[in-house]
Amino acid sequence: MKLLKFSLHILLAMILSLGAKVCMAADGVIPPTIYPQPAECIISSTDYVPLTNIVIASQDNSAIKWAEKHLKEWYGKYAPKVTKSATAQTTSLGEEGYSLQIDHSGVTINANTIQGVRYALYSLRQIAIPQRGSLQVGGWIAPVGTINDKPQIEFRGVHICWFRETEPWEVERLIRLAAYYKMNYAVIESWGTFQSDIAPWSCWPDGTMTKREIKRLKAIADDLGITLIPQINVFGHAAQARGYAGKHSTLDINPKYQPLFEPLGGWNWCLSNPETRKLLQALIKERYEAFGCPPYFHIGCDEAHQPSCPDCASKPYSQLFLEHIEAMNKTITSLGARTMMWHDMLIEQGDSRWQGFVVNGTRETAAGILKLPRDIIICDWYYGGAQSAYPTIDYFKEQGFSVLSCPWNNSNGIIAQSRNAHKSGIMGVLGTMWHHYFGASLPNIYYTLANAMWNPEANISTSVYDDIRQRVHTHIRQIGWDMKLRNPRHGGTYYEEIPPEPFLNN
Ligand SMILES: [Zn+2]
Numbered sequence: 001m002k003l004l005k006f007s008l009h010i011l012l013a014m015i016l017s018l019g020a021k022v023c024m025a026a027d028g029v030i031p032p033t034i035y036p037q038p039a040e041c042i043i044s045s046t047d048y049v050p051l052t053n054i055v056i057a058s059q060d061n062s063a064i065k066w067a068e069k070h071l072k073e074w075y076g077k078y079a080p081k082v083t084k085s086a087t088a089q090t091t092s093l094g095e096e097g098y099s100l101q102i103d104h105s106g107v108t109i110n111a112n113t114i115q116g117v118r119y120a121l122y123s124l125r126q127i128a129i130p131q132r133g134s135l136q137v138g139g140w141i142a143p144v145g146t147i148n149d150k151p152q153i154e155f156r157g158v159h160i161c162w163f164r165e166t167e168p169w170e171v172e173r174l175i176r177l178a179a180y181y182k183m184n185y186a187v188i189e190s191w192g193t194f195q196s197d198i199a200p201w202s203c204w205p206d207g208t209m210t211k212r213e214i215k216r217l218k219a220i221a222d223d224l225g226i227t228l229i230p231q232i233n234v235f236g237h238a239a240q241a242r243g244y245a246g247k248h249s250t251l252d253i254n255p256k257y258q259p260l261f262e263p264l265g266g267w268n269w270c271l272s273n274p275e276t277r278k279l280l281q282a283l284i285k286e287r288y289e290a291f292g293c294p295p296y297f298h299i300g301c302d303e304a305h306q307p308s309c310p311d312c313a314s315k316p317y318s319q320l321f322l323e324h325i326e327a328m329n330k331t332i333t334s335l336g337a338r339t340m341m342w343h344d345m346l347i348e349q350g351d352s353r354w355q356g357f358v359v360n361g362t363r364e365t366a367a368g369i370l371k372l373p374r375d376i377i378i379c380d381w382y383y384g385g386a387q388s389a390y391p392t393i394d395y396f397k398e399q400g401f402s403v404l405s406c407p408w409n410n411s412n413g414i415i416a417q418s419r420n421a422h423k424s425g426i427m428g429v430l431g432t433m434w435h436h437y438f439g440a441s442l443p444n445i446y447y448t449l450a451n452a453m454w455n456p457e458a459n460i461s462t463s464v465y466d467d468i469r470q471r472v473h474t475h476i477r478q479i480g481w482d483m484k485l486r487n488p489r490h491g492g493t494y495y496e497e498i499p500p501e502p503f504l505n506n
Helices: 002-018 062-078 114-127 168-180 211-224 255-260 274-290 317-335 363-371 391-398 411-424 441-454 465-482
Strands: 040-050 053-057 081-084 098-103 106-110 140-149 155-162 185-190 227-231 296-298 338-342 377-381 402-406 428-432
Touching (some): 062 081, 062 114, 062 465, 098 114, 155 168, 168 185, 168 211, 168 441, 227 274, 274 296, 274 317, 317 363, 377 391, 391 402, 411 428, 411 441, 441 465
Parallel strands (some): 053 081, 053 106, 155 185, 185 227, 296 338, 377 402
Antiparallel strands (some): 040 140, 098 140
8 A cells, every 4th residue: 555655646746747637547447537627636546545534724714614514514424524734824726726635644635715625625525435335325435646726717607597497496506516616606697587676577477586595595605605696688688588489578467568678579678768777777786786796797788689669769879879888887886896798799790800700789789899898898609619719809808808708518619718718818708508407418518618617728528428427417416415405306407307309319
């Protein structure tokens, strides 16, 4: 054993000096793996030690309490004993980095903040397994190894949709999985499901996104180290329902509020109606408070249509649009947050510079960008495969905006956009899920996004999909244990064992 430990350290020193990212694999054994893949990592696939004590070196005292609470939650009566190291010193690991050492004397964690300690323990949880050879769990073991880890991208977010059909436990699970995969922001978009007190008629009567539920989710998110960001669409998508569905969360049931929306389809808010602005500002304030005063607020603004009402048509639409966004931004900044918005209405269709990228703007809406306050964060969405350049991102950056690159479910696209975000030094990445939080899509998006955002230059394999899926399913199950899920519908990535026909092959 001593010889193995000695050679492990020599090998480790060699590997770390090369900056390599490996896990040790023995022949015929699938090596323990951590998502997202750590920056520097060497873990044995055969040499396991009992998980009985953890020494935490951190100057953040709350980290010790956090570790004790969650180790108890994960391992019950077999939880390892936590000791605070007397020699905790600030390290070069930054705000979110950590080192994790597992050897025959126990586990040692070094981190500057509670976030670093959380991340160390998330990594440990992914590689710890129950002791072998018994009917029931009788203790835990972890593979010998050393990890030195920190993220390369600061803002690592996921955008989660809360549809009428979405159940609160699903949102909670997506938030918990995002935190477990070391994402630090989750935008929560209500699709007519937020139960507003000031305008209860604006959402579906059976919407499950209540203030009480948001408060509960925020407490969980805060504890797990991820910040929730609310979203209200203040331009297009005013129907708060998918375009294909043809539903309208306000007008289907409450037609008297038609003046707030453009006559054709009710898709856009009517920007010339002063009542629209007043309502949206009040809704933003209400939602901001419901989310516990977060640092960011997303106002959507994608895929809007041309106006169809005579009042909006009588003024230059560029002016109406600009004044509207400025008013929304002023409300948000006065609350103490920063505005986020989608990019596509801010560039003009037909402009050859954006060929192949997402462009929905007209000359009127694209003109507004030159005058928009630069504290607005532009969320540039592109859902295709890898591109060699991202000219729209360069454009917004050159205009002086903070930019987030926003991929969807294309693995190569997620990786390429994260690499570009890292290389170009923009604010970060905000991955999207939309209605693809089921089946194969969930493991694919979360695995790829988490890995690409944490360590964009690493080799992110998408070829051993069965292994990836098995691991993500294991992590989803662990989160289900934390949530104390009991309903068979709440396991896995579909409600039922045999999913609806369109999903059968996923
Ligand atoms: Zn109008």
